[in-house]
Amino acid sequence: MTLNKILVAFDGSENSFNAVEYVGNIMKNYPISLILILYVERLPDKDLYRDDETWVSQCKKNEIEMTEKLSLAKQTLIKQGVSADVVTYQYFASCKSPFHDTDICTTGRSIGMDILRIREEGNYDTVVIGRRGVTKAEEFLFGSVSTKVVQSAADCTVWVVN
Amino acid sequence: MTSDVKKLIHKYMPDSPMSRFGKIFTDTTEFMNIDYSDVIKLGNEHFLVLKNEQERRFGLVDPKYWVKRVKHLESGRTQILKLAFYETFPMHIGPFEIKCYRSPRKEDRILKLVKGDMRFMQGYSNDDIAGNNVRVLDIIRGKRLDVVVHDIPVDHKTYFYEYFPDILEKFIGACEAINFLHRHDEKHGDVRRDHLWVESETGAYRWIDFDYAFELYENPFGLDIFGLGSILVYLVGKANFTMQTLLELGTESSILNTLNSGDYSVVIGNRVVNVKKIYNYIPNSLNNILMHLSSSSSVFYESVDEMLVDMNKSLKEIRSL
Numbered sequence: 504m505t506l507n508k509i510l511v512a513f514d515g516s517e518n519s520f521n522a523v524e525y526v527g528n529i530m531k532n533y534p535i536s537l538i539l540i541l542y543v544e545r546l547p548d549k550d551l552y553r554d555d556e557t558w559v560s561q562c563k564k565n566e567i568e569m570t571e572k573l574s575l576a577k578q579t580l581i582k583q584g585v586s587a588d589v590v591t592y593q594y595f596a597s598c599k600s601p602f603h604d605t606d607i608c609t610t611g612r613s614i615g616m617d618i619l620r621i622r623e624e625g626n627y628d629t630v631v632i633g634r635r636g637v638t639k640a641e642e643f644l645f646g647s648v649s650t651k652v653v654q655s656a657a658d659c660t661v662w663v664v665n
Numbered sequence: 666m667t668s669d670v671k672k673l674i675h676k677y678m679p680d681s682p683m684s685r686f687g688k689i690f691t692d693t694t695e696f697m698n699i700d701y702s703d704v705i706k707l708g709n710e711h712f713l714v715l716k717n718e719q720e721r722r723f724g725l726v727d728p729k730y731w732v733k734r735v736k737h738l739e740s741g742r743t744q745i746l747k748l749a750f751y752e753t754f755p756m757h758i759g760p761f762e763i764k765c766y767r768s769p770r771k772e773d774r775i776l777k778l779v780k781g782d783m784r785f786m787q788g789y790s791n792d793d794i795a796g797n798n799v800r801v802l803d804i805i806r807g808k809r810l811d812v813v814v815h816d817i818p819v820d821h822k823t824y825f826y827e828y829f830p831d832i833l834e835k836f837i838g839a840c841e842a843i844n845f846l847h848r849h850d851e852k853h854g855d856v857r858r859d860h861l862w863v864e865s866e867t868g869a870y871r872w873i874d875f876d877y878a879f880e881l882y883e884n885p886f887g888l889d890i891f892g893l894g895s896i897l898v899y900l901v902g903k904a905n906f907t908m909q910t911l912l913e914l915g916t917e918s919s920i921l922n923t924l925n926s927g928d929y930s931v932v933i934g935n936r937v938v939n940v941k942k943i944y945n946y947i948p949n950s951l952n953n954i955l956m957h958l959s960s961s962s963s964v965f966y967e968s969v970d971e972m973l974v975d976m977n978k979s980l981k982e983i984r985s986l
Contacts, residue, residue, distance in 0.1 A: 550768035550878035553751060614883055640759060640932045643958075643965045644891055646884025 508537045510627040512618045512652070513592075515542070515572040518633030522664040523576045526631050527583030538585065540576045540592040541621060542569055543614045546599055559601045566602065570594055595621065615651025622659060631662040670704050673711055677738035687714070692795040696731050696748040704738070705746060707791040707799055711738040712746055743804060744788075747772070747876070749797035756855075756877075758891070759932040765854075765877055769798040772876035775851055776800065784842035786873045805873065807865045810836075811858035811899055821944055824903050830983050832900055837976050839870040840893050844969040847886050854878060856892025858899060890966050891932060894958045897976075898930075898938050901947065901955060906937040916943060927961025934960070948986070950979040 511526055513519045552558040573592040580590045596603035598610055609617045622630050634649040642650055649663055670686040687703035705712045712735035720727045731750035736743055749769045756765040779785040788802035817828055839861055843853055854877030862871050899905055911921060928939035938959045941952040954975045957966050966972045
């Protein structure tokens with residue numbers, strides 16, 4: 504098993520912080536070239552807001568909050584002993600974001616598939632993801648990012664942290 | 666105001682026997698105050714309010730004050746106005762409570778997308794002077810699909826061989842309509858039996874009510890797919906089956922004894938989806954589609970496309986029976 508580049512899927516939840524800590528515990532004494540903490544943006548649904556202004560304001564609020572959490576996750580790894588030189592994070596914006604104008608963005612169709620796309624493009628050896636532990640019925644109706652990643656991942660290792 | 670309404674009625678409906686004349690509303694914010702004999706003015710169009718629409722569920726009549734049955738005075742057509750109502754309410758699906766939002770702008774957007782596509786209800790939107798989005802909808806003359814199917818006066822075997830193939834073919838068309846929405850990144854939002862209507866004059870299957878919005882991320886179309894699957898279970902069985910309904914139907918105990926937990930819906934735990942166990946002449950190709958909704962399945966449909974492939978294959982087989 505090679506552990507050269509690790510991608511940690513992050514959504515700001517307690518489970519994803521657990522995944523970050525798990526990686527930190529293992530990697531603090533291990534030579535590694537990169538740990539990417541990745542957040543794939545989930546824009547609030549526009550239809551839940553009366554007008555674009557309120558929606559944009561919520562998008563801004565969410566982005567600030569999530570960027571703070573990403574930064575906190577990075578600090579968590581560093582505090583655990585992982586070198587600051589190898590830890591980075593990415594806020595992977597939505598194609599429909601009111602603030603980002605990028606060629607590479609998430610369509611919002613499947614966060615799991617976006618994670619795997621970035622994994623492949625960045626040649627990450629390992630994907631780490633926290634799991635909420637959803638039931639079969641929840642998975643049917645609402646989907647599960649971790650299940651999608653586990654089922655669709657190819658040519659890489661996946662760590663699922665409960 | 667009253668005399669203005671009176672003038673309008675005399676102008677557009679000179680033979681009207683109306684004796685009560687209400688007010689003209691250009692701002693529909695306070696929709697509870699708008700009632701019979703009032704007129705809603707949108708741009709240059711006038712709509713005489715006839716009544717509030719009602720929803721009948723579980724034997725109760727629930728007035729929907731934001732949905733008005735109206736007469737469009739300029740054309741004389743009876744239509745429905747849906748006024749802006751930013752309601753948030755819990756939707757219950759099996760054991761789940763999902764926060765659901767009513768979104769005028771979602772319905773407005775879909776109405777534009779499906780304009781001229783008769784697989785969907787038709788209409789347009791206009792803002793009142795306060796900026797409230799009002800949807801002006803054509804009425805579909807017909808019945809809910811499940812009521813039509815329930816009322817077919819034959820036993821299940823006759824229904825399955827003589828009626829069901831045509832019903833399945835039309836339902837496939839209705840699924841393609843939902844797939845069309847998904848391809849445009851839109852969700853219907855409330856795919857259920859009473860939102861698919863059969864138009865009396867044409868026999869066409871037409872979807873209604875697109876204003877439900879949810880926060881769904883990893884599986885944005887999952888609820889729609891679940892809704893389509895549930896309707897299909899109903900259409901195949903000509904009923905929904907729980908242990909109670911099966912007993913009421915006089916189903917033989919030799920059949921009931923074969924039912925196990927894997928034969929029930931993964932979401933609605935008391936509903937049998939393995940309909941082949943009840944009616945053994947149902948072909949595997951069709952029953953396998955239903956089993957994708959069962960608690961014994963480990964593979965679920967992720968898109969309507971996947972369901973359509975299986976349904977079309979099954980229809981071919983059923984047609985050749």
